[in-house]
Every structure is written in structure tokens, then in C-alpha cells.
Amino acid sequence: MTNIMKNSEDVNTIGFSIVAYAGDARSDLVDSLKCAKDGKFEEAHRLVVEAEKSINLAHNIQTKMLTKEASGENLTLSFIMAHGQDTLMTTMLLKDQMDTILDLYERVFVLEKKLEVE
Known part of the structure; x- marks a missing residue:
């Protein structure tokens, strides 16, 4: 096997690894958004932490x-x-962007609760 072929295979393997870790992170972030929409903020923040771990591995x-x-x-x-x-x-x-988005969802959630009481 030539060095060029070996190099190409190595780059492809690295590329696949980056796609896999980044894809896992993206999935966690999308799930986090769904949790926030449902008012499950603790779970939403946990998923962001998990996403950060996958992003760090890819990076x-x-x-x-x-x-x-x-x-x-x-x-x-x-x-x-x-x-x-x-x-x-x-x-x-x-x-x-998730910190801002989660913060906004939490603020809306609090405001909606206040409006329900009044």
C-alpha cells in the first residue's frame, strides 16, 4: 500500500470519527431543545453537557x-x-447558541406560570 493510499484512508477514518462525535453532539443539542420546550430544563442542561463532551472529542x-x-x-x-x-x-x-435559547425558554416558562396564577 502506498503512503498516499494509507494517508487517504487515515484521513477518511479521522473524518468519520469527527462526523460521528459531532453528530452525537448535534443529536443531544436537538434533544435538549425539545426538553426545554417541554419545560424539562434540568434534562436540557444535562444534554448540553453531554454534547460538549462529544464536541470536545471531535475537536x-x-x-x-x-x-x-x-x-x-x-x-x-x-x-x-x-x-x-x-x-x-x-x-x-x-x-x-444553546445557552441563550435555553435561557429564553426558561424565561418564557416562568412568565407563562405567572400569567396562569394571575
């Missing part, structure tokens, strides 16, 4: 790859890796 894998490339190793870019990067970045953006 660590990405960082190792970037370190290899920065040290002079010529890496082959693949569609799988591009998909992994896209999935990770959009998931990170969603996670960054």
Missing part, C-alpha cells in the same frame, strides 16, 4: 490532524473530512 481529533499538517505532513483532503469539518462547525455554532 481533539481535529486538532491532532491540524498538528500533523502544521508539522509538514502532507494530508489528503477528502469529502468525508470536509463533511466532518462542516458537521463539527455547525454543531459548535448550535452549542454556542
Whole structure:
């Protein structure tokens, strides 16, 4: 097997790993949103913490790859890796927005409860 073929397989494996971890995180974030909508805020926040763990795993894998490339190793870019990067970045953006979204849901929940009492 040539170095190019081995390199391509390694990059694809890394890409699949990033997609898997980022996908798990995205699923947790979407589930968190559903919990918040239903007023289950403790569960919503727990799911965000779980998502953060998966994002960190994906980000660590990405960082190792970037370190290899920065040290002079010529890496082959693949569609799988591009998909992994896209999935990770959009998931990170969603996670960054979750604190605000959960806060807004909690505020609405409190206000609705106050309106029911009055």
C-alpha cells in the first residue's frame, strides 16, 4: 500500500470519527431543545453537557490532524473530512447558541406560570 493510499484512508477514518462525535453532539443539542420546550430544563442542561463532551472529542481529533499538517505532513483532503469539518462547525455554532435559547425558554416558562396564577 502506498503512503498516499494509507494517508487517504487515515484521513477518511479521522473524518468519520469527527462526523460521528459531532453528530452525537448535534443529536443531544436537538434533544435538549425539545426538553426545554417541554419545560424539562434540568434534562436540557444535562444534554448540553453531554454534547460538549462529544464536541470536545471531535475537536481533539481535529486538532491532532491540524498538528500533523502544521508539522509538514502532507494530508489528503477528502469529502468525508470536509463533511466532518462542516458537521463539527455547525454543531459548535448550535452549542454556542444553546445557552441563550435555553435561557429564553426558561424565561418564557416562568412568565407563562405567572400569567396562569394571575
